[in-house]
Amino acid sequence: MFRKFRTNFEMISNDTNNSLNIETQLIASLLVKSSVSKQLQTIAEKILHNERISCDDALVLYEKADLNFVGMLANYVKTQKFGNQVFFNKNIHIEPSNVCVHKCKFCSYYREKDDRESWEYSIDEIAAKLKTIPADALTEVHIVGGCHPSRTIAYYCDLLRLVKQILPHVYIKAFTAVEIEYMAKLNSMTICEVLTKLKESGLDAMPGGGAEIFDEKLREEICPSKTKSNDWLAIHKQAHQLGIETNATILYGHKETFAHRIDHLNRLRTLQDETHGFNAFIPLKYKKENNVLGIERELPWTEDLKNFSITRLFLDNIPHLKVYWPMLGKDFSQITLDYGVDDFDGTINDSTKIYSMAGSVEKTPIITQDEMITLIKDSGKTPVERDTLYNIIAIHNK
Ligand code: SF4
Incomplete structure (x- = not known):
């Protein structure tokens, strides 16, 4: 590394x-x-x-x-x-199911199995979707979803193998620590066994979701049944020890105080000092629609920018700070590039629903590579295409 x-x-x-x-x-x-x-x-x-x-x-x-x-x-x-460079990648988001055993109060995404808004894609349905995508349109497949009550680890291993079979050149970044923990529980396996099996099936890296806020008291209030803070950190540590690089997130703008945010960042900074396995940090803004947390007012954009900036200053050992543009909007995301952000995420070639169901700014989060390059250049920066592990693929400085 x-x-x-x-x-x-x-x-x-x-x-x-x-x-x-x-x-x-x-x-x-x-x-x-x-x-x-x-x-x-x-x-x-x-x-x-x-x-x-x-x-x-x-x-x-x-x-x-x-x-x-x-x-x-x-x-x-x-x-x-x-320097003046801003990274992006060409990726697709696959969400196998929004059926989830947890019922986090801030979540706008999960549904009960028999809800008309639930979905459970089969391996064949995902294969059909992947086969419509030109091979050169992607370098990464990103897979996350709910903790499905009955899907065993065999489904997820089959899915990983299928992606590598259809798109052998891509990196697969998949499964939050919360999904990993549930796979271990459902299949009576250790975390190490689950991660090893997924890696053998094609897992290259892990996303940073499920971190939410680490303060135990607040976590108990907003997502009581979810992976405990120390377990989330331990799963990422285990992944790093197995050579699986990961990202990290925070959910901000709900009931947390500044001290809670700093505590969260500090736990990540401490683990990163030990393992050096985090590539990027992504601040995720709480969106108020379709959930039961009951917060009426979302943070103003000035607070978002301040939060991005302080995160860049505090997390001195996590190299990349990423803006998730579907949630904040393309225009606002361009502004964050002057407030410490160096990564515009990806083309996200899919109708990803995790944030659109919560009221994200972009309802159809799809962007072409040309649009992405133009957005970054219009901000006065140099677009740099990267792969999942931040190896540089192309610098668009013309
Ligand atoms: S946030 Fe994730 S773990 Fe929690 S209910 Fe939603 S999908 Fe499930």
Whole structure:
């Protein structure tokens, strides 16, 4: 993995415009000299000297810094890491079923088995869909869904093998830690046995879903039956130890406090220090439609941008910060690219429903590669196509 990062870094360094570095240095010096409080200046100096900020520092940023302050710093850090480049990939989302044994209060997606809005795709139905896709349209198949009450691990292994048979060149990024835990329970297997079997069947990487918020008391309130926080972390640790790279998420904008968000980020940062197995972090905004959590007001966009920025500043050891554009919208997602985000996710060539059922901005989350490149270029950035593990496929700098 380290060799991969070094190779990418060398390609990025060669591509980075020198004047951009000068510009970011100027921004940095302006920040520390401006009329912000001594407390904020001290935090800014830490960031500019590549020192890790503490949980207390992050709380000060949430409570006392304005959006411009954290945004400029986040953009500075992002630019130091990746220059002007913004990553994307060509992927498809497959959701085998929305039938789920859990009933998380914030979830707008799960349905009972006999509900008319439920679906349970067979292997043949998924195969038929995959066969309609030109092989060069994808480098990744992303598979997540509900914890189906009776589908055994054999179904999921068959599905992985089928994807590799139809599209042998793609990476498969599949199954949240919550789905993995349920497979282990249903099949009386250990987590290690489940992950090993899935890997043998074609699993290359895991997404970061199901993390929600780690604070045990709040987790019990919003998703009582779901994988416990320490178990979510232990499953990702086990995956990393087996050579399966993963992502991580947070669900924000519901009942959590700033301290809860920081605690969540800190648990991830601590695990990443140990395993180095997380590739990307994706903040997921709570959407209020069609769920029973009962929160009337979604966070304003200024809070979203601030949250992206502080996340970039705190998670100094997880390389990529990704915006999930179907949830926030293409236009707003473009703006996040100036607030620490370096990854625009993928073309998501499917009618994914997890967020559209919760009231996401984009109702048909499909984008062509050309549109993706144009969106990123219109933001003044250089689009870089990547694979699932962030190996660079093409730099679109013309
Ligand atoms: S959030 Fe996931 S685990 Fe919870 S009910 Fe929805 S699909 Fe099931």
